[in-house]
Amino acid sequence: MSYSIEVVERSGNRLKLLFKGVPLALLNAVRRASIEYVPSMAVDFVVFNNNTSVLHDEIIAHRLGLIPLNSEEALRKYKSPEECAGKSSESSVECYAVLSLHASTKEGEIKTVYSGDLKPVTDPDVRPVYEGIPIVVLGPNQEISLEAYARLGRGVEHIKWSPATVSTVTYSARLTIKEELCTLCGKCVEVCPRNALALENGKIRTYDERCILCRQCVNSCPVEAVVLGFKEDEFYLTIESSGSLKPETIVREAFKIVISKLDKFLSILDSIKAQSGG
Amino acid sequence: MVIIPVRCFTCGAVIGDKWEAFVEGVKLGKDPGKVLDELGVKRYCCRRMFISHLDLIEELVMYSRKV
Ligand code: SF4
Ligand code: SF4
Ligand SMILES: [Zn+2]
Numbered sequence: 339m340s341y342s343i344e345v346v347e348r349s350g351n352r353l354k355l356l357f358k359g360v361p362l363a364l365l366n367a368v369r370r371a372s373i374e375y376v377p378s379m380a381v382d383f384v385v386f387n388n389n390t391s392v393l394h395d396e397i398i399a400h401r402l403g404l405i406p407l408n409s410e411e412a413l414r415k416y417k418s419p420e421e422c423a424g425k426s427s428e429s430s431v432e433c434y435a436v437l438s439l440h441a442s443t444k445e446g447e448i449k450t451v452y453s454g455d456l457k458p459v460t461d462p463d464v465r466p467v468y469e470g471i472p473i474v475v476l477g478p479n480q481e482i483s484l485e486a487y488a489r490l491g492r493g494v495e496h497i498k499w500s501p502a503t504v505s506t507v508t509y510s511a512r513l514t515i516k517e518e519l520c521t522l523c524g525k526c527v528e529v530c531p532r533n534a535l536a537l538e539n540g541k542i543r544t545y546d547e548r549c550i551l552c553r554q555c556v557n558s559c560p561v562e563a564v565v566l567g568f569k570e571d572e573f574y575l576t577i578e579s580s581g582s583l584k585p586e587t588i589v590r591e592a593f594k595i596v597i598s599k600l601d602k603f604l605s606i607l608d609s610i611k612a613q614s615g616g
Numbered sequence: 617m618v619i620i621p622v623r624c625f626t627c628g629a630v631i632g633d634k635w636e637a638f639v640e641g642v643k644l645g646k647d648p649g650k651v652l653d654e655l656g657v658k659r660y661c662c663r664r665m666f667i668s669h670l671d672l673i674e675e676l677v678m679y680s681r682k683v
Contacts, residue, residue, distance in 0.1 A: 350656070392673060392680045393619070404622040406630060448677060453633070471622055471632035477677025503628040580623075580630060 353585035354576045365507045371592035374494040378409040378501040378582040387483040391474045403498040406582040411463040427487045435464035435488045442481040467581035504578035509568040511549035515542045519563035526555035619673045626661035
């Protein structure tokens with residue numbers, strides 16, 4: 339079986355890949371694994387020493403959990419969520435990274451506390467990806483002081499551990515214009531939001547790779563001359579990362595996870611076969 | 617809402633860190649849509665997080681308990 343993978347887009351936290359000759363089912367498994375199973379670091383629980391701000395402890399803990407933490411190094415350093423289940427936080431440096439937040443205001447002072455104020459205590463590699471996320475605003479004479487315990491987790495447990503904010507598999511368009519029907523009225527060109535159709539040299543030219551499959555052209559054509567189909571064995575995988583992992587890391591880890599699940603499945607099949615004497 | 621959410625409710629993209637830049641841009645008289653474009657906020661789920669948000673915490677702190 340021959341296949342190919344092409345990088346269509348790589349910018350910021352986004353990665354778009356074009357797979358040729360790879361089954362849709364496999365790509366969908368990778369897409370799901372990217373959201374649900376690829377581990378990343380996030381704050382698991384918070385110990386409050388003091389909180390006199392207007393937000394309750396629970397709300398602040400929730401906000402801390404949603405702040406993406408750098409996880410590239412952590413993937414190698416820390417034990418998996420399964421190995422850490424039931425381990426107490428204070429004892430296990432193999433499972434937990436500790437961060438702290440201390441801020442206070444004087445008389446007449448109002449101050450915003452940002453994710454950048456959440457400082458790593460045990461591991462400088464595990465720190466907020468973005469510095470400028472407001473956590474709370476302190477009024478005059480208020481104080482917040484806490485320790486946050488972060489560990490690896492998976493999106494399947496809570497979405498704060500999911501490294502992917504977008505993970506999609508989409509079809510690749512095949513546009514055809516029935517030239518014998520087309521009157522060159524230009525309606526389809528007008529409605530297309532992606533300039534995938536153009537009136538060039540007395541006919542409608544199609545740009546498949548720009549098409550987002552919205553079907554506006556099909557619906558707007560008065561003579562049903564636009565045919566929108568899909569390429570059988572070409573699919574786009576698009577990953578947008580929360581920032582905790584690079585999108586290419588997410589794809590690589592997701593493939594590893596799918597492969598290990600398949601291996602496990604095969605070994606279960608083998609053991610059934612052995613039991614039944616085959 | 618009391619304070620800008622950390623993430624978009626729908627897609628989970630981080631938006632909290634862009635709030636202050638958005639407010640500054642709008643205060644300068646720029647078109648809110650343009651400011652969001654410049655900040656790279658593309659999807660309409662994320663865009664509505666900005667245009668529908670009112671930061672109440674700045675007012676709330678004035679009525680909070682004394683320590
Ligand atoms: S389906 Fe949408 S994007 Fe694709 S060519 Fe038609 S109008 Fe353009
Ligand atoms: S809308 Fe239909 S008839 Fe008009 S230019 Fe497009 S394909 Fe041709
Ligand atoms: Zn969104």
